[in-house]
Amino acid sequence: xxxxxxxxxxxxxxxxxxxxxxxxxxxxxxxxxxxxxxxxxxxxxxxxxxxxxxxxxxxxxxxxxxxxxxxxxxxxxxxxxxxxxxxxxxx
Amino acid sequence: xxxxxxxxxxxxxxxxxxxxxxxxxxxxxxxxxxxxxxxxxxxxxxxxxxxxxxxxxxxxxxxxxxxxxxxxxxxxxxxxxxxxxxxxxxxxxxxxxxxxxxxxxxxxxxxxxxxxxxxxxxxxxxxxxxxxxxxxxxxxxxxxxxxxxxxxxxxxxxxxxxxxxxxxxxxxxxxxxxxxxxxxxxxxxxxxxxxxxxxxxxxxxxxxxxxxxxxxxxxxxxxxxxxxxxxxxxxxxxxxxxxxxxxxxxxxxxxxxxxxxxxxxxxxxxxxxxxxxxxxxxxxxxxxxxxxxxxxxxxxxxxxxxxxxxxxxxxxxxxxxxxxxxxxxxxxxxxxxxxxxxxxxxxxxxxxxxxxxxxxxxxxxxxxxxxxxxxxxxxxxxxxxxxxxxxxxxxxxxxxxxxxxxxxxxxxxxxxxxxxxxxx
Numbered sequence: 001x002x003x004x005x006x007x008x009x010x011x012x013x014x015x016x017x018x019x020x021x022x023x024x025x026x027x028x029x030x031x032x033x034x035x036x037x038x039x040x041x042x043x044x045x046x047x048x049x050x051x052x053x054x055x056x057x058x059x060x061x062x063x064x065x066x067x068x069x070x071x072x073x074x075x076x077x078x079x080x081x082x083x084x085x086x087x088x089x090x091x
Numbered sequence: 092x093x094x095x096x097x098x099x100x101x102x103x104x105x106x107x108x109x110x111x112x113x114x115x116x117x118x119x120x121x122x123x124x125x126x127x128x129x130x131x132x133x134x135x136x137x138x139x140x141x142x143x144x145x146x147x148x149x150x151x152x153x154x155x156x157x158x159x160x161x162x163x164x165x166x167x168x169x170x171x172x173x174x175x176x177x178x179x180x181x182x183x184x185x186x187x188x189x190x191x192x193x194x195x196x197x198x199x200x201x202x203x204x205x206x207x208x209x210x211x212x213x214x215x216x217x218x219x220x221x222x223x224x225x226x227x228x229x230x231x232x233x234x235x236x237x238x239x240x241x242x243x244x245x246x247x248x249x250x251x252x253x254x255x256x257x258x259x260x261x262x263x264x265x266x267x268x269x270x271x272x273x274x275x276x277x278x279x280x281x282x283x284x285x286x287x288x289x290x291x292x293x294x295x296x297x298x299x300x301x302x303x304x305x306x307x308x309x310x311x312x313x314x315x316x317x318x319x320x321x322x323x324x325x326x327x328x329x330x331x332x333x334x335x336x337x338x339x340x341x342x343x344x345x346x347x348x349x350x351x352x353x354x355x356x357x358x359x360x361x362x363x364x365x366x367x368x369x370x371x372x373x374x375x376x377x378x379x380x381x382x383x384x385x386x387x388x389x390x391x392x393x394x395x396x397x398x399x400x401x402x403x404x405x406x407x408x409x410x411x412x413x414x415x416x417x418x419x420x421x422x423x424x425x426x427x428x429x430x431x432x433x434x435x436x437x438x439x440x441x442x443x444x445x446x447x448x449x450x451x452x453x454x455x456x457x458x459x460x461x462x463x464x465x466x467x468x469x470x471x472x473x474x475x476x477x478x479x480x481x482x483x484x485x486x487x488x489x490x491x492x493x494x495x496x497x498x499x500x501x502x503x504x505x506x507x508x509x510x511x512x513x514x515x
Contacts, residue, residue, distance in 0.1 A: 006297075008131075008296065008297075008300050009300045010129075010131050010133055010136065011136075013133075019300075045135075045136060054135065054136060055392055055393070055414060056119070056131075056135070056136045056137050056138065057136050058293070058409065060293060063286070063290065065289070065395060065409065067394075067395055068395075068397075083293070083297075085293050085296045085297070086130075086131045086136050086296065087409065087411055088130050088131050088136070088137070088138040088139075088312065088411055
């Protein structure tokens with residue numbers, strides 16, 4: 001089982017410069033936990049101290065904002081793409 | 092002073108020699124960064140804003156008045172050192188007193204800040220794009236881009252054509268035809284994306300990362316947003332160096348209202364105005380009202396929505412500055428209101444009938460929301476109110492109430508005109 005996690009440049013720097021990572025897990029939270037374990041510097045940028053996403057970071061599961069799908073509890077499956085996008089854009 | 096005369100497009104060497112952008116600081120954690128085409132804090136991913144030297148020399152009202160009537164007359168509050176070279180003629184749109192509208196709303200006085208006649212692309216986006224394109228030129232970027240609900244696309248396309256920059260604009264597939272036309276005509280690459288504005292916005296965040304273009308409302312957003320302040324500076328100057336008691340603006344991404352609060356604060360700090368800051372009111376369409384919902388709820392995170400409204404220029408379900416706009420509204424003692432599509436259509440008609448100004452859907456939302464806020468007592472009989480009208484009605488003619496288009500057809504006979512006149 002493999003999920004692809006896409007990172008923006010500002011976070012890829014903290015993952016040895018890799019903008020795309022292959023990760024396992026049953027939920028989005030599992031995916032974030034695994035990546036955080038592999039790249040400890042990335043961990044505090046993906047979750048706040050309560051374990052939730054920051055207001056300035058949006059996670060998309062395939063094309064959908066995870067806030068419409070249960071947040072980090074959203075189920076993921078083989079082939080899914082999770083995209084992390086800084087929300088400081090638009091308007 | 093007369094407007095400066097420029098010739099377009101400018102040679103690349105001229106563009107680049109012009110300006111030094113200010114360094115940046117994170118609005119959330121305070122971390123500081125050098126000037127760069129980035130809007131994101133590397134520490135907390137919060138939004139970056141330009142840093143201004145608090146000891147810099149500021150002009151007096153008299154000195155500002157002596158400058159050309161463009162937004163650059165407030166250049167000490169814009170994020171550059173040096174002389175701008177691009178879009179020197181943007182800004183300084185009319186502030187129109189509207190007594191008939193004031194009577195309709197039941198307030199003491201009302202003015203319309205009329206960016207429906209902004210130059211050159213007929214919306215307030217000329218302000219932000221003016222600043223963003225000067226930043227792009229200063230960073231040596233030859234390609235600019237945007238995610239847009241229409242007006243920004245028009246502005247980027249028009250300003251880029253004048254500057255000799257390549258422009259890519261990304262818009263939702265179902266955008267109004269007039270806004271598509273008013274982008275392609277300038278030679279911009281217009282790309283229609285299947286999805287909502289929020290989908291377009293996500294794509295553009297990835298485009299900025301991948302291609303390194305100057306995406307005005309993504310990686311140039313720190314500079315871009317500062318252009319909105321000039322809307323507020325002009326209101327204060329045109330009112331005779333004073334502030335209104337209340338102001339209402341449309342809310343899309345939420346940037347305009349929070350930048351208006353910043354502008355009024357900066358003019359107060361500079362001693363150019365002395366009144367209390369106005370109560371700030373926000374207007375959204377009922378089919379896309381996440382900021383109104385946050386203002387009404389009072390606290391907590393912004394809850395994004397999937398937009399369903401004809402007010403496409405306000406159809407941002409996940410507004411980047413929504414939290415800041417709600418905070419500015421609450422701190423000022425103001426409020427926010429959402430109106431349905433039928434009400435916004437009538438708002439367009441009310442503004443046109445009472446002021447002679449034909450606005451697009453966002454202006455209809457603003458006018459209808461002002462009416463709603465007056466009815467509910469949030470706007471008061473002694474208020475001096477400024478309505479921020481940000482776009483032109485010729486871009487969204489289909490939003491008019493259908494009853495207005497039911498016009499008579501007659502034979503070319505005077506008797507038929509007489510028959511019509513007798514029924515008036």
